[in-house]
Amino acid sequence: MSKNSAKKVYVGMSGGVDSSLSAALLCEAGYDVTGVFMKNWTRDLPGMQCPWAEDLADAKRVAVQLGIPLRVFDFQTEYKHLVVDYMIREYRAGRTPNPDTMCNQEVKFGLFLRAALAEGAEMIATGHYARVGNNSTRFPSDIQESRHDFSGQPLESPQELGLRLKHHSANQEPDRKNHSDSFESSSNRTELLRAVDANKDQTYFLYRITEAALGRTLFPIGHLTKPEVRAEAERRGLVTAGRRDSQGICFVGSVGIRDFLSQFVETAPGDIIEQETGKTVGRHDGAIFYTFGQRHGLSIGGGLPYYVVSKNMAKNEVYVSTNLNSGDFWREELHLTDTHWINAAPEPNKTYQARLRHRAPLIDCSIEKNLVRLAQAERAVAPGQSAAIYDGEICLGGGVIAS
Amino acid sequence: MIYLDYAAATPVDKKVARAMQPFFAEQFFNPSASYGAAREVRAAYADAKHRLAQTIGARPAEVVLTAGATESINLAILGTATENPSANTVVTTAIEHAAVLRAARTVGAEILPVDERGRIDPDELYLAISDDTRLISVGYANNEIGTVQNIRQIAEIIQEIRAERAERDVRNPLWLHTDASQAAGLLDINVARLGVDLMSLNAGKCYGPKQVGLLYVRAGVEIRPLIHGGGQEMGLRSGTENVAGAVGFALALEIAEKKRKSEAKRLATLRDDLEKYITREFPEAIINGDRKQRLANFLNFSVPRLDAERAVFALDQRGVYLATGSACAANKGTRSHVLTAIGLSPELADGSLRISLGRGTTTAEISQLKPILKEVIKNEQKLS
Numbered sequence: 146m147s148k149n150s151a152k153k154v155y156v157g158m159s160g161g162v163d164s165s166l167s168a169a170l171l172c173e174a175g176y177d178v179t180g181v182f183m184k185n186w187t188r189d190l191p192g193m194q195c196p197w198a199e200d201l202a203d204a205k206r207v208a209v210q211l212g213i214p215l216r217v218f219d220f221q222t223e224y225k226h227l228v229v230d231y232m233i234r235e236y237r238a239g240r241t242p243n244p245d246t247m248c249n250q251e252v253k254f255g256l257f258l259r260a261a262l263a264e265g266a267e268m269i270a271t272g273h274y275a276r277v278g279n280n281s282t283r284f285p286s287d288i289q290e291s292r293h294d295f296s297g298q299p300l301e302s303p304q305e306l307g308l309r310l311k312h313h314s315a316n317q318e319p320d321r322k323n324h325s326d327s328f329e330s331s332s333n334r335t336e337l338l339r340a341v342d343a344n345k346d347q348t349y350f351l352y353r354i355t356e357a358a359l360g361r362t363l364f365p366i367g368h369l370t371k372p373e374v375r376a377e378a379e380r381r382g383l384v385t386a387g388r389r390d391s392q393g394i395c396f397v398g399s400v401g402i403r404d405f406l407s408q409f410v411e412t413a414p415g416d417i418i419e420q421e422t423g424k425t426v427g428r429h430d431g432a433i434f435y436t437f438g439q440r441h442g443l444s445i446g447g448g449l450p451y452y453v454v455s456k457n458m459a460k461n462e463v464y465v466s467t468n469l470n471s472g473d474f475w476r477e478e479l480h481l482t483d484t485h486w487i488n489a490a491p492e493p494n495k496t497y498q499a500r501l502r503h504r505a506p507l508i509d510c511s512i513e514k515n516l517v518r519l520a521q522a523e524r525a526v527a528p529g530q531s532a533a534i535y536d537g538e539i540c541l542g543g544g545v546i547a548s
Numbered sequence: 549m550i551y552l553d554y555a556a557a558t559p560v561d562k563k564v565a566r567a568m569q570p571f572f573a574e575q576f577f578n579p580s581a582s583y584g585a586a587r588e589v590r591a592a593y594a595d596a597k598h599r600l601a602q603t604i605g606a607r608p609a610e611v612v613l614t615a616g617a618t619e620s621i622n623l624a625i626l627g628t629a630t631e632n633p634s635a636n637t638v639v640t641t642a643i644e645h646a647a648v649l650r651a652a653r654t655v656g657a658e659i660l661p662v663d664e665r666g667r668i669d670p671d672e673l674y675l676a677i678s679d680d681t682r683l684i685s686v687g688y689a690n691n692e693i694g695t696v697q698n699i700r701q702i703a704e705i706i707q708e709i710r711a712e713r714a715e716r717d718v719r720n721p722l723w724l725h726t727d728a729s730q731a732a733g734l735l736d737i738n739v740a741r742l743g744v745d746l747m748s749l750n751a752g753k754c755y756g757p758k759q760v761g762l763l764y765v766r767a768g769v770e771i772r773p774l775i776h777g778g779g780q781e782m783g784l785r786s787g788t789e790n791v792a793g794a795v796g797f798a799l800a801l802e803i804a805e806k807k808r809k810s811e812a813k814r815l816a817t818l819r820d821d822l823e824k825y826i827t828r829e830f831p832e833a834i835i836n837g838d839r840k841q842r843l844a845n846f847l848n849f850s851v852p853r854l855d856a857e858r859a860v861f862a863l864d865q866r867g868v869y870l871a872t873g874s875a876c877a878a879n880k881g882t883r884s885h886v887l888t889a890i891g892l893s894p895e896l897a898d899g900s901l902r903i904s905l906g907r908g909t910t911t912a913e914i915s916q917l918k919p920i921l922k923e924v925i926k927n928e929q930k931l932s
Contacts, residue, residue, distance in 0.1 A: 209861040
C-alpha cells in the first residue's frame with residue numbers, strides 16, 4: 146500500500162477536463178480522494194435554468210468513473226457577496242476588476258480550503274495550471290507537495306511519495322536562471338511556480354493565494370501541457386476528455402459582461418469626448434461599459450479608430466483618442482495598491498518580471514514601495530486589473546494597478 | 549447495450565421507417581399542390597389520418613396532427629381556454645408532465661394532489677370543479693411512476709357535472725383531456741370507451757418518429773388554434789402536413805395496438821420478476837407508484853442512501869441505459885415533482901431509479917441486468 150493511502154485530499158471538480166484529470170492523477174498516486182463541486186452564484190437566464198446542473202453532472206460522471214465520492218459545496222451566497230458584488234462595485238467605480246483572481250483568493254483557496262480542512266482533509270487540489278514548489282526541493286515534477294506542513298509536521302518529498310508520474314525532457318522545464326539568488330537565500334518557503342505550459346499558466350490569477358493555503362494545495366496537472374492533459378484524459382477514457390474549455394467569467398455566462406452589468410446598474414447615455422480637442426465626438430450608453438484601451442463598441446463613424454483613454458464616472462464621460470502613441474496609452478511606471486506577497490515582499494534594486502494580463506509576456510521590472518518600473522514602456526492596462534510579479538518561475542504575488 | 553428507458557424514447561420500428569421512406573425524397577410534394585403526383589401524397593396523408601382515427605376509435609375529422617404530444621397538450625389546454633380565464637379554468641393533477649402543468653398555469657389551474665401511489669381522489673376532483681372550470685386534464689399513465697388513472701370513472705364524474713350545469717342553466721362547457729403518451733401500446737386508447745373529449749398521443753413513445761403527435765378533438769369541442777397560417781388540419785394546426793410523420797405514426801400505432809395485449813402481459817412478467825429481485829436484494833427499497841394500477845413496463849423504485857444519478861452514470865459506463873426518477877428533472881438539477889407529490893422524502897426521491905421496458909427487452913437481458921444492478925447500487929451506496 147502506498148503511503149498516500151491515508152492522505153485525504155479534496156479536489157475541486159468543475160466538470161472540465163483539467164480538474165477531471167487532476168482527480169484521476171490523485172487517485173492513481175494513492176491518495177484518499179474526495180471530489181468537490183463548488184456551486185457558485187449563477188443567475189437563471191431565460192431558457193437556461195441552473196446552468197451548473199450539466200457541469201455538476203459531468204463532475205459526477207468522472208467521480209463515478211474514478212470510484213470516488215463527489216460532494217457539493219454550496220457557496221452561492223458567499224460567492225455573490227465576495228466575487229459578484231465586488232465586480233459590480235469595481236465597475237461602478239470606473240475600474241475594470243478581475244473576478245477570477247478574487248474567486249481564487251476568496252472562494253477556492255479560502256472557503257473551499259477551510260471547508261475541506263474542517264472535514265478532515267489534509268490537502269486540497271485544483272486543476273489549475275500552476276505548480277507548488279519548495280525552495281529547498283525543487284523538482285521538475287509532477288504532483289508537488291510542500292515540504293512544509295502547517296500543522297508543523299514535515300511532509301515527504303514528492304519522490305518519497307511516489308508521485309512521479311512522468312519525466313519531462315529538459316526543454317519543458319521552465320526557465321529558472323532568474324531566481325538563482327533567492328534560491329539560496331531563503332529557506333522553507335512554499336512557493337507558487339509557473340506551470341510548465343507557458344501558454345496555459347494560470348499563476349496570474351493565483352497571485353493572491355497565501356503561503357499557508359499554498360502549503361495545503363496540490364496542482365496535479367501543473368507539470369503537463371494542455372495537449373498532454375487532453376491526451377492523458379483520453380487515455381484514461383475520462384468522459385470529460387473531449388469537453389471544450391470554459392470561456393470567460395463563469396457567472397456572467399453567455400450573456401456577456403455588458404448585458405450582465407445592465408441588470409445591476411442604472412446607466413445613462415453620455416458624451417464621448419476626444420481627449421486632445423475636448424470635442425464631443427459621439428454618445429455612449431453608459432460610461433460603465435467602457436474599458437481603458439477599448440476600441441470596439443464605440444459607435445463613432447468614419448476616420449481613424451478611437452480608443453478609450455480615460456473615463457469620468459461622476460460626469461458619465463468617456464475620453465477617447467485616435468493617437469495610439471499618446472502618452473496615455475503607454476506606461477513605464479505602475480502604482481500598485483492592495484499588494485499581496487506570497488512569501489516576502491520583493492527587494493529593491495533587483496530585476497523581477499511583471500505580467501499585466503493573463504498570458505501576456507513577462508516584462509523585466511524593478512519594484513520599490515509598490516512602484517513598479519518597467520524596463521520598457523508597455524501598453525497600459527485598465528485600472529483595477531492586476532500586475533503579477535515574478536522572479537523567474539516563482540510568482541511572488543502582485544497588486545492591483547491604481548488609476 | 550441494455551436499453552431500459554423506453555418511457556423516454558422508443559426506437560422507430562423498422563417497418564415504420566420503411567413506410568416513411570418514400571415521402572422524403574420521392575413523394576415529397578406538397579399535399580395541397582394541384583398536380584397528379586401531389587394527389588397521391590394527399591391520398592397517403594388522408595389514409596394515414598383515417599387509420600390513426602380508426603385505431604383510437606375516432607373520425608378522421610377529429611384528429612389533429614401535431615409536432616408531438618407537448619404541442620397537442622398545449623393546444624388542448626390553451627386552445628379551449630377563454631380569453632379571460634379564471635383561477636381554475638383548468639383542473640389538473642400534481643403529477644402531470646411539465647407540458648400540462650406549465651400550459652395550465654398560464655391559463656389558471658387548480659392542481660389536485662395525489663395519494664402515495666399517485667392516484668387522484670375522484671371526490672376531490674368533483675369538489676375542485678367550479679362553474680368557471682372548462683377543462684379537466686388528467687394523465688392516463690404517469691411518465692415517471694407509471695400509475696394509471698381511472699379515466700372512465702373521471703369521464704363519468706364530468707358527465708354528472710355537465711348534467712348539473714345544464715339543470716342550473718350554466719353555459720360554460722366542461723371537457724376532459726387526457727395525456728395518453730405513455731399509454732399507447734400498453735393500455736386501451738379507444739376514445740369512446742375512455743369517454744374523453746380530448747386526448748394527446750406521441751408517435752415517439754410508440755415506436756414511431758419523434759416530433760409527431762396527435763390531438764383527438766371530439767366533434768363539438770370549442771377549440772381555437774395556437775398556430776395560424778394556411779389553415780391545414782381543419783384550421784387547428786397550420787403548416788404543410790408532415791406526410792412521412794403521419795404515415796409512420798399511423799403504422800406505428802396500428803402495430804402497437806395489435807401487439808398491445810401480448811406485450812403488456814410479456815412485459816409485466818419481466819417487470820414483476822425484476823421487481824421481486826430488487827425487493828429481495830434490497831429489502832429497504834421502496835417500489836414507487838401503484839403496484840396494481842401501473843403500466844406493465846414500468847418499475848420505479850427508491851433505494852435509501854443512494855445517489856441515483858451516480859447509479860445511472862455507473863450503469864451507463866457498463867452499457868446499461870436507464871433513468872433517474874425523471875430524466876427532465878435530473879437535467880435541471882431539481883427534484884422530481886412527481887416523487888415529491890407522492891410524498892417521497894428528498895432522500896428517497898434522490899435515490900429513485902426508473903426502469904421502463906419495451907419491445908426490445910428480453911428475458912436474457914433482465915437476467916443479465918440483475919447482478920449488474922445489484923453491484924452498482926451496492927457500490928454507489930457506499931460512495932453516495
